[in-house]
Amino acid sequence: MLHRLWRQPHGALALVLAAVASPAALGCATCGCTLSADGAMGYAVGEGWRLNFEYDYIGQDELRHGTHSATPEQIVDHPSIAAVGGGEIEHQTLNRYFTVGLGYSPNEDWNFDLRVPYVVRPHTTYGVQLQPFEPSETASDQLSSARVSGFGDVRLIASYQGLLSMHNLGLQLGVKLPTGSYGSAVKFSSGPNAGAPLDASLQAGTGSTDVILGVYYYRPLTASFGAFVNAQFQAALLERQDRSGEDFRPGNATTVSLGVRYEANPKWVPQVQINLSDKLRDQGALADLPDTAGSVAYLSPGITVELLPRLQLYAFVQVPFYSNLIGYQLFPRWTASMGANYAL
Numbered sequence: 001m002l003h004r005l006w007r008q009p010h011g012a013l014a015l016v017l018a019a020v021a022s023p024a025a026l027g028c029a030t031c032g033c034t035l036s037a038d039g040a041m042g043y044a045v046g047e048g049w050r051l052n053f054e055y056d057y058i059g060q061d062e063l064r065h066g067t068h069s070a071t072p073e074q075i076v077d078h079p080s081i082a083a084v085g086g087g088e089i090e091h092q093t094l095n096r097y098f099t100v101g102l103g104y105s106p107n108e109d110w111n112f113d114l115r116v117p118y119v120v121r122p123h124t125t126y127g128v129q130l131q132p133f134e135p136s137e138t139a140s141d142q143l144s145s146a147r148v149s150g151f152g153d154v155r156l157i158a159s160y161q162g163l164l165s166m167h168n169l170g171l172q173l174g175v176k177l178p179t180g181s182y183g184s185a186v187k188f189s190s191g192p193n194a195g196a197p198l199d200a201s202l203q204a205g206t207g208s209t210d211v212i213l214g215v216y217y218y219r220p221l222t223a224s225f226g227a228f229v230n231a232q233f234q235a236a237l238l239e240r241q242d243r244s245g246e247d248f249r250p251g252n253a254t255t256v257s258l259g260v261r262y263e264a265n266p267k268w269v270p271q272v273q274i275n276l277s278d279k280l281r282d283q284g285a286l287a288d289l290p291d292t293a294g295s296v297a298y299l300s301p302g303i304t305v306e307l308l309p310r311l312q313l314y315a316f317v318q319v320p321f322y323s324n325l326i327g328y329q330l331f332p333r334w335t336a337s338m339g340a341n342y343a344l
Contacts, residue, residue, distance in 0.1 A: 034255045034275035035300055035316050035337050047108065052101035054339035060093040060330035067324050072126070076133035080290030080327040086130035088291075089138060090330045093202070096120040097152070109162030115155040119180065119204045121148040127193055144191025146198045152180040153205045157212060172214030172232070178240055180205020183248070183286070200241065200248040200286040208236035208250055224264040231256045239284075247284035251293060254278045266306060273300040275318065281326070291327030296320055298335075310343040 035056075063070040072089045079087035098118040105111045124145045129137040136142075157174030161167045182205040184197030200206075216230035234253045241248040259273035275298040282292040302316030315338040323331060 058095040117152040144193035174212035176210035182207035251280035294325035
């Protein structure tokens with residue numbers, strides 16, 4: 001239970017936003033998983049080492065613009081940039097993240113966390129089609145496909161929760177390293193675009209070194225309910241893709257999560273989160289400038305189960321209930337996350 005965990009004499013932060021995939025590595029504004037695994041696991045465990053594994057599924061198959069669904073005809077005849085005389089009709093992006101994490105807490109005040117993701121991302125698109133729109137532009141012979149498969153960008157985050165005597169308020173400072181392939185590493189393998197490089201925002205990595213800043217707070221509400229809130233900001237500081245005409249910088253991203261956990265039985269903890277995300281435009285000649293920004297809100301019900309004294313499992317479904325996307329973007333109708341955390 002949350003209120004018991006943070007009263008332990010050796011409590012420390014268990015996970016540091018383990019479920020948050022890098023938003024800039026995805027093909028839409030804020031379609032990455034924004035679930036707070038911190039809240040899912042109750043934040044606190046004993047000092048020592050922890051091993052975590054997480055699987056995230058994000059299937060983007062709905063075209064959206066602003067707060068509404070969009071059609072291929074809208075994209076072509078009313079493009080984000082009128083001078084282009086058309087627009088790209090994306091078909092589908094399936095994101096699968098397999099993330100291994102290793103955490104260490106030397107004492108109740110500090111936690112250090114390493115996250116290594118493996119990204120599998122098939123992507124299909126009808127490409128840029130010119131005005132006026134014709135149904136033949138979405139025929140099967142216009143479909144191009146590419147597949148990303150490889151390690152993504154590694155994250156290192158340090159957390160300090162010694163600000164209050166109850167250790168339920170903490171600060172986070174971290175870095176995302178450009179360890180994943182980026183730029184033009186993956187190219188389209190079939191269709192009219194075969195041989196052309198996949199979008200920079202869809203590669204396994206962004207080629208940037210990012211700073212990560214965060215803050216969290218959690219507390220019991222009653223004997224059976226606990227609540228938390230956390231926020232995280234991420235911004236690129238250095239870009240490897242910095243040549244004129246071949247540059248790319250992912251847009252700054254902010255996520256905020258609020259959640260309530262029902263803790264009457266510590267072995268079965270149902271809970272619900274609200275996850276908010278806001279992302280600014282990607283920048284550079286390789287960026288899809290008009291179609292990479294927006295704000296999203298998710299409702300995320302789930303459960304955490306104590307399978308063994310040292311082993312906890314969790315599973316969540318995220319359902320978007322609000323989105324305001326700049327330009328035309330592929331968006332998920334739902335996402336899913338599941339994970340396991342083991343105290344060594």
